[in-house]
Amino acid sequence: MMQSEGLKIILSGPSGSGKGTIVKELIKEDFILSISATTRQPRVGEQDEVHYFFKSVEEFEEMIEKGELLEYANFCNNYYGTPKSFIDKSVEEGKDVILEIEVQGAMQVKSVYPDAIFVFIMPPTFEELKSRLIGRGTETDDVIEKRLARAVDELKMYKEYDYIVINDRLEDAVEHIRNIVRAEKLKSYRYKTYIEEMLTK
Amino acid sequence: MMQSEGLKIILSGPSGSGKGTIVKELIKEDFILSISATTRQPRVGEQDEVHYFFKSVEEFEEMIEKGELLEYANFCNNYYGTPKSFIDKSVEEGKDVILEIEVQGAMQVKSVYPDAIFVFIMPPTFEELKSRLIGRGTETDDVIEKRLARAVDELKMYKEYDYIVINDRLEDAVEHIRNIVRAEKLKSYRYKTYIEEMLTK
Numbered sequence: 226m227m228q229s230e231g232l233k234i235i236l237s238g239p240s241g242s243g244k245g246t247i248v249k250e251l252i253k254e255d256f257i258l259s260i261s262a263t264t265r266q267p268r269v270g271e272q273d274e275v276h277y278f279f280k281s282v283e284e285f286e287e288m289i290e291k292g293e294l295l296e297y298a299n300f301c302n303n304y305y306g307t308p309k310s311f312i313d314k315s316v317e318e319g320k321d322v323i324l325e326i327e328v329q330g331a332m333q334v335k336s337v338y339p340d341a342i343f344v345f346i347m348p349p350t351f352e353e354l355k356s357r358l359i360g361r362g363t364e365t366d367d368v369i370e371k372r373l374a375r376a377v378d379e380l381k382m383y384k385e386y387d388y389i390v391i392n393d394r395l396e397d398a399v400e401h402i403r404n405i406v407r408a409e410k411l412k413s414y415r416y417k418t419y420i421e422e423m424l425t426k
Numbered sequence: 427m428m429q430s431e432g433l434k435i436i437l438s439g440p441s442g443s444g445k446g447t448i449v450k451e452l453i454k455e456d457f458i459l460s461i462s463a464t465t466r467q468p469r470v471g472e473q474d475e476v477h478y479f480f481k482s483v484e485e486f487e488e489m490i491e492k493g494e495l496l497e498y499a500n501f502c503n504n505y506y507g508t509p510k511s512f513i514d515k516s517v518e519e520g521k522d523v524i525l526e527i528e529v530q531g532a533m534q535v536k537s538v539y540p541d542a543i544f545v546f547i548m549p550p551t552f553e554e555l556k557s558r559l560i561g562r563g564t565e566t567d568d569v570i571e572k573r574l575a576r577a578v579d580e581l582k583m584y585k586e587y588d589y590i591v592i593n594d595r596l597e598d599a600v601e602h603i604r605n606i607v608r609a610e611k612l613k614s615y616r617y618k619t620y621i622e623e624m625l626t627k
Binding site: 345347350351377380381383384386387388389390401404405407408409411412413414415416420423424 | 546548551552578581582584585587588589590591602605606608609610612613614615616617621624625
């Protein structure tokens with residue numbers, strides 16, 4: 226009856242916005258999470274094609290060369306990246322895929338997937354953001370200051386996103402994202418085939 | 427906390443799409459309906475400023491001259507039009523206003539209210555549309571044919587709308603529109619003040 230292609234939802238938000246917890250809730254039911262590729266060794270309990278696509282350096286560099294990665298980076302001598310093929314395949318099967326991506330990475334994704342939905346997760350107040358960052362209790366003042374400065378820079382990018390979800394109560398934030406996805410599925414461009422078929426009968 | 431301006435929702439759809447019934451449901455709770463102005467005589471039970479703004483021809487023509495009408499037309503020697511002031515005032519008060527407008531009129535509204543949300547109500551199938559038009563049983567074949575031809579012309583305009591709502595089950599259609607409005611309230615442009623205030627603290 227309708228076009229059944231899934232949606233690509235890009236979730237970004239400053240450290241302390243709680244986006245990780247939101248993602249965990251969303252993938253319990255209706256969404257699937259994009260799987261990253263990495264060259265680091267699997268840890269105990271990590272499965273290939275479930276937690277990561279584990280690759281050799283040669284395989285990973287071949288993926289880079291062939292343009293198979295949406296974005297990638299190198300941390301501590303290990304590659305991490307987002308393979309396009311898994312996302313494209315999932316979306317074709319009608320699944321809604323979540324990509325949890327940093328603001329900078331998200332802007333790169335926009336040029337590859339202009340039809341993706343960009344959602345920015347916000348802490349309810351700046352004080353709350355600060356206390357969430359401090360609350361972890363494991364960081365020095367210096368690190369916290371740097372994270373706050375970075376959060377401010379990221380917040381300034383909110384206009385580049387389609388939607389803002391304020392993470393005050395987790396259940397509300399999760400429901401807001403489900404709501405956004407339901408509404409996006411009613412966008413008129415998705416009904417092209419449906420209406421054209423209706424009109425040719 | 428957030429910008430609390432209401433939304434303007436333009437509902438269009440071919441005759442037989444059931445948009446009138448949807449509107450009746452929506453205004454029971456969360457939405458208010460735009461009130462038209464007219465020069466026709468009030469019927470029994472009709473109240474000024476509730477069912478219509480009843481105007482003299484002089485008053486109505488003054489509204490036209492002053493550009494106070496969003497759109498207007500003349501049927502059977504009576505003027506009918508949509509006053510902007512009622513909509514603007516309601517939206518400023520944070521109310522979500524529904525405007526039930528024909529496709530042609532809706533396109534005019536788009537130039538005045540580019541920020542309005544345009545929703546096109548569709549029958550589930552073309553057969554269903556046809557049977558709903560015939561079902562009224564009060565029209566000749568000729569009238570039905572003309573309405574169908576007009577419905578086809580209107581359906582072709584779907585791309586001009588933001589969202590499509592298929593009116594298969596009334597409750598679903600109503601819920602879809604509520605969903606659209608909830609998602610639209612999360613659009614990032616509505617958070618400008620909120621985020622800017624957050625960043626200056």
